[in-house]
Amino acid sequence: xxxxxxxxxxxxxAKVSPATVSRxxxxxxxxxxxxxxxxxxxxxxxxxxxxxxxxSFARGSSRTIALLVDGDGQSLQGNAFLMTIALGLGDVLAxxxxxxxxxxxxxxxxxxxxxxxxxxxxxxxxxxxxGAVITNxxxxxxxxxxIGAASIPAVVIGRYPHAQGLVQxxxxxxxxxxxxxxxxxxxxxxxxxxxxxxxxxxxxSDRRQGYMEALARAGIKSDSxxxxxxxxxxxxxxxxxxxxxxxxxxxxxxxxxxxxxxCNDEMALGAxxxxxxxxxxxxxxxxxxxFDDLPFAHMVTPALSTVHQDIRQLGQHAGRALLAAxxxxxxxxxTIQTVSFVTxxxxxxxxxxxxxxxLET
Amino acid sequence: xxxxxxxxxxxxxAKVSPATVSRxxxxxxxxxxxxxxxxxxxxxxxxxxxxxxxxSFARGSSRTIALLVDGDGQSLQGNAFLMTIALGLGDVLAxxxxxxxxxxxxxxxxxxxxxxxxxxxxxxxxxxxxGAVITNxxxxxxxxxxIGAASIPAVVIGRYPHAQGLVQxxxxxxxxxxxxxxxxxxxxxxxxxxxxxxxxxxxxSDRRQGYMEALARAGIKSDSxxxxxxxxxxxxxxxxxxxxxxxxxxxxxxxxxxxxxxCNDEMALGAxxxxxxxxxxxxxxxxxxxFDDLPFAHMVTPALSTVHQDIRQLGQHAGRALLAAxxxxxxxxxTIQTVSFVTxxxxxxxxxxxxxxxLET
DNA sequence: CTGAAAGCGCTAACAG
DNA sequence: CTGTTAGCGCTTTCAG
Numbered sequence: 001x002x003x004x005x006x007x008x009x010x011x012x013x014a015k016v017s018p019a020t021v022s023r024x025x026x027x028x029x030x031x032x033x034x035x036x037x038x039x040x041x042x043x044x045x046x047x048x049x050x051x052x053x054x055x056s057f058a059r060g061s062s063r064t065i066a067l068l069v070d071g072d073g074q075s076l077q078g079n080a081f082l083m084t085i086a087l088g089l090g091d092v093l094a095x096x097x098x099x100x101x102x103x104x105x106x107x108x109x110x111x112x113x114x115x116x117x118x119x120x121x122x123x124x125x126x127x128x129x130x131g132a133v134i135t136n137x138x139x140x141x142x143x144x145x146x147i148g149a150a151s152i153p154a155v156v157i158g159r160y161p162h163a164q165g166l167v168q169x170x171x172x173x174x175x176x177x178x179x180x181x182x183x184x185x186x187x188x189x190x191x192x193x194x195x196x197x198x199x200x201x202x203x204x205s206d207r208r209q210g211y212m213e214a215l216a217r218a219g220i221k222s223d224s225x226x227x228x229x230x231x232x233x234x235x236x237x238x239x240x241x242x243x244x245x246x247x248x249x250x251x252x253x254x255x256x257x258x259x260x261x262x263c264n265d266e267m268a269l270g271a272x273x274x275x276x277x278x279x280x281x282x283x284x285x286x287x288x289x290x291f292d293d294l295p296f297a298h299m300v301t302p303a304l305s306t307v308h309q310d311i312r313q314l315g316q317h318a319g320r321a322l323l324a325a326x327x328x329x330x331x332x333x334x335t336i337q338t339v340s341f342v343t344x345x346x347x348x349x350x351x352x353x354x355x356x357x358x359l360e361t
Numbered sequence: 362x363x364x365x366x367x368x369x370x371x372x373x374x375a376k377v378s379p380a381t382v383s384r385x386x387x388x389x390x391x392x393x394x395x396x397x398x399x400x401x402x403x404x405x406x407x408x409x410x411x412x413x414x415x416x417s418f419a420r421g422s423s424r425t426i427a428l429l430v431d432g433d434g435q436s437l438q439g440n441a442f443l444m445t446i447a448l449g450l451g452d453v454l455a456x457x458x459x460x461x462x463x464x465x466x467x468x469x470x471x472x473x474x475x476x477x478x479x480x481x482x483x484x485x486x487x488x489x490x491x492g493a494v495i496t497n498x499x500x501x502x503x504x505x506x507x508i509g510a511a512s513i514p515a516v517v518i519g520r521y522p523h524a525q526g527l528v529q530x531x532x533x534x535x536x537x538x539x540x541x542x543x544x545x546x547x548x549x550x551x552x553x554x555x556x557x558x559x560x561x562x563x564x565x566s567d568r569r570q571g572y573m574e575a576l577a578r579a580g581i582k583s584d585s586x587x588x589x590x591x592x593x594x595x596x597x598x599x600x601x602x603x604x605x606x607x608x609x610x611x612x613x614x615x616x617x618x619x620x621x622x623x624c625n626d627e628m629a630l631g632a633x634x635x636x637x638x639x640x641x642x643x644x645x646x647x648x649x650x651x652f653d654d655l656p657f658a659h660m661v662t663p664a665l666s667t668v669h670q671d672i673r674q675l676g677q678h679a680g681r682a683l684l685a686a687x688x689x690x691x692x693x694x695x696t697i698q699t700v701s702f703v704t705x706x707x708x709x710x711x712x713x714x715x716x717x718x719x720l721e722t
Numbered sequence: 723c724t725g726a727a728a729g730c731g732c733t734a735a736c737a738g
Numbered sequence: 739c740t741g742t743t744a745g746c747g748c749t750t751t752c753a754g
Binding site: 006007008018019021022023025026028050051053054055056057058059060 | 746747748749750
Binding site for chain 2: 004049050051052053054056057060061062064067069071079080082083084086087090091094095099100101102103104107111122125126127128240266269270272273276294295296298299300301303
């Protein structure tokens, strides 16, 4: 009863060789039906469970996927995203008996003053994982390069200019923003602002492009006054605060739009706040749309109309792609996941006055 | 250049035995300073990195901590919590060279129709982890029992009646709620409602207790009409929807309170919505406080006054406790982390009219 | 289809 | 302080 049974115990009990048990375990070769029965029974009786440690060691691979994160992040919001991705990965990887390990590149600096890239490469060389998922835009540049150089099977979620050649999985940012903007034009809005960071990241430029395309399709010629650009480092520029700042200063001078599409939900809330502070109402005075459909989007008042993305599914896509990559199968370079627009309470029809105003011009 | 160097390569190059290299690697015994130098250099030159797989196998332990989650969860919000915990764990565990693996008990049902508890026990017997962190209230009962039975080193985050005897780490729910409620009384509110689930879980009963205590301390005798109880399963009862429902029906009959403390932020938002729909303003007509300080709490308008908890730190506490447990050191049975109240815009002074009304009674 | 045998790379007694 | 010697439990040729 004492020690955990080993493959050898099973073998002797079933009067076969360990090799046979092993073959049965991972279906690496055919086993006679009668032997199979005996072995299965022996396993059953002994309550045998193969040791992962020994398996990994013997095969030289850990059947582990690393979720590379930059745990410096204060962003609880981002954490929700990460864990949801992790679960999505798990959905598909668990079936293939892979498990997911969180690797925080930021530890590196704290601990050995290595760069995240070196740290990750080391972990790889230690066989701590068989493939990696890269999610965090702040750490991507050097890391992606390192991953590429070490030819580690990897998929990156979201797209980055430097990630050429890596497998990428992303949501349809331009399509989503087009839908959001089109919703507004369909509500009669003709003068629509875009609140977002300068198009330095793929996300921001894609989303802005979607906005532009929707205007074009609606026969509206865009006005550069409608481009409300936030400032700050890549991440800051996506924040509530940045949006609030930009929006506030925009409201301190004459403006003409009746609706604003924000680059993400957080920024949409920043806009709402700025508007509210100026005594303007959402959506009566100005309509707002966001992007992401973060968990709070439907809980705020007014509930945010926004672009919904299925993050867990995104993780599943990534998982499938990664699985293929790890097993050396061909993988699509880029998977784009569709999104949908959800209409809630932050958008309303443009009112007659605005229409008139628009016709005048 | 081809194959990864092994401990043996290092040994021969340094003209010592592999054992010596091993000793140096994990400081398991003293090594002569000159030998040390030679060996270090050899490792350097070869670019040697020990194989985690081999190490784990040889020692029979994976140096891995399992983060047990119930990935059925739709709750993106909960996911933020989980990943933040994971990062906190990582902060302390990485230094001890442990890594964190996500184990989704829900996979079990999908895959082998095992229970989460069996699944976890199996994983444990496979030596997939050395210790576990339990976070998810929905899965705790059977799981906690299984963990206990298998005497797996574990810490549970949050407290559950069934977790007697396990190491627990929690935030100061009663203290937090007391602070929140006291803030309200200090603002002159005398009639304060509590919006929350029935006290079936430790969280909800603790929070309610904090509310009660604060009333008592302020010399207010609580009124059962002020207890606004939500309905549904444990998790549902904590939701935006439940809060919205309960609040709406409360508003459909006469009420006397001027402020409400919600059991968490999400519920606070549900209350705000219900109030808004009735044409009441927050905080002018009624003040609201929440609990958790979720990332969106400061982004909503009005910004939510709420109890802030440092979740990452909570993860760190859990990490330290778990480390001790895994290494067989004595561990405090229960660690309570302090919280703080943050005043924002959803609370205001009770107005004179209310005061008067209160005096009449 | 099955068995025998040789490791995978490291750790951990046990001697010296 | 250092070397020798066995394995850890499984996979995987290679024969049969």
